[in-house]
Amino acid sequence: MLADSQVCEARPLRILHFLSILSMILGTRAAQKQPQKHLPYTAIHDPQFIPASSATFLHDPDRVIGIVNGRAAKAYPAAILSQHGLVEDQSPSGPIAITW
Structure with a gap:
């Protein structure tokens, strides 16, 4: 069992790990998504x-x-x-x- 001080130190690391994985997933999806063409006029x-x-x-x-x-x-x-x-x-x- 972890002491209270060890739990407090582990949480930020887990959060950072989660955020880094999330940013990789979102970054990959953003890179795969093709930008839509929005022309400011109608030809x-x-x-x-x-x-x-x-x-x-x-x-x-x-x-x-x-x-x-x-x-x-x-x-x-x-x-x-x-x-x-x-x-x-x-x-x-x-x-x-x-x-x-």
């Missing part, structure tokens, strides 16, 4: 376009990113890009990604 896939004459929401000082390929021209308003972060679109040459 636009296959955007819809309107004629420039119908874009009454745009004004002269508004910024756009313009793409011209042959006879095709598209404008991506910066205000929309800043809300969505990414637009995935098709050009006559193939797929493109526009980001702001």
Whole structure:
């Protein structure tokens, strides 16, 4: 049988041993868990376009990113890009990604 002083000394060691095992288990689980991707925006896939004459929401000082390929021209308003972060679109040459 252990004396009271021996029991008091053994408890901290058992607690430390338990905590070290617990931290190894939790550390292993954390390392195995893949981080989830949380994008701060919702990308636009296959955007819809309107004629420039119908874009009454745009004004002269508004910024756009313009793409011209042959006879095709598209404008991506910066205000929309800043809300969505990414637009995935098709050009006559193939797929493109526009980001702001």
